[in-house]
Amino acid sequence: MSGVPDPGNGRGDRRDRPQRNRKWAIPEAGGALAAARRRALALAGPLARPIGSLVAVRTQAPEVVLTFDDGPEPGGTDRVLSVLSDHAATATFFVLVDRARRHRSLVRDVLAGGHEIGLHGMDHQRLSRLPSAVVRTLLASATAELEDLLGTQIRWFRPPYGAQTPVVWRAARRQGLTSVLWGPCAWDWLDRPPELLAAQALRGLGPGAVLLAHDGHAGPEDGADDGPRPAFDRGDLVRRVLAGLDERGLRGRSLSDVLATGEARTVPWFLR
Template sequence: MLTYDDGPEPGGTERVLAALATHDARATFFVLVSRARLYPSLLGEVVAAGHEIALHGLDHRRLTSFSAAEVRQRSAAGRAELEDRTGRPVRWIRPPYGAQTPATWMAMRRAGLTPVLWGCSSWDWKPMADEARVARVHETVHAGSIVLCHDGFADARDSVANGPAPTVDRGQVALGILDAYRERGLAARTLGEALTHGSAIREARFRR
């Protein structure tokens, strides 16, 4: 399963969409509401292409920096706004940085969302060659893997300072990963689609 965080973002999201279309692949996009407000038409392109929309946050601040009550409120508000913008139900949330505690996990659940982390990553937020990103996924992916990728890069617009954006061709990385899927006889599908044919693996993974 391919998942994308931190978008939508011009220059990244449309390239990822083009790569997915080339392989007739579908993905789950964990959207920042701060970006959905900036680029509503790009969010619409993701929906129109048949991909799944999930919540990454109102912005990119760690949910562990808020009280449980605030996390519940922010998660519920983000879910409601994305559902209003897309006309689609939002089931999943990925806390920024994968940061969650038992208290914030429960708060997200009480907001009607299921927290989702990942198994392997393309490391596409790090300064490295695109070939190395693809190789990393190729070495670790297997049937049922949740692969972490990004179609954007969070910054001050999302209430964080994560340093300079990496130099990465997100479309080429997506194509490389999809080629690796094809070599192994795998297909990229959304989380929702995958769960119609399999069962979720539930683990306790907490970090601040």
């Protein structure tokens, strides 16, 4: 097989292809009117802000945001952490709380490695299909349990499959969470050779891009139906991606690390 994974085959169709591939031009806000609007929104509180999700960071630094979903998972998270350590890279891990509860040592390892943790969900159910009351309850419970497990507040939330409605967005905001989606994607829920997945992941990567990858694989026990577990070594894939970043003069960093010198880029929920 040659080339990169075909997003039109297999589970690519169920993962909302437009969300993973479409590129959006984000207009720059400026002028007195925009400044006044920003001040008014800040005074109005978080629930009055535009319904949008972070998709990239405006930055001049040669840094890419590395994100990993669906963990923690033995045999995946630990291998990813080892490679990140070898390259002095940091990342943001969006975890499933049911898994974090079972694999607390891996959660501690993520934090000990200088990485950050965000919420992916109590499990991997598609929240956009659930009643609003259920969504609010699930996100409130998941946030509280994850923060209790970590001993600190969390900032970031990534809805499973990137599936988001105003109900999901507002439920996350009520918990003080910012919704985070992505730009380039590794398509690593597909069982393909790591070199092909790495080539796909590196497409379109530049300063401030948010890369979606995975340190685990959600299955029926997580409320997901994403097919067989891939057999490739996730550590090998991450090693290839980081080598590609090195060749481009880029560094892999967590979202908070990149935002330390940059500014969030967001799009309205209905564009994703």
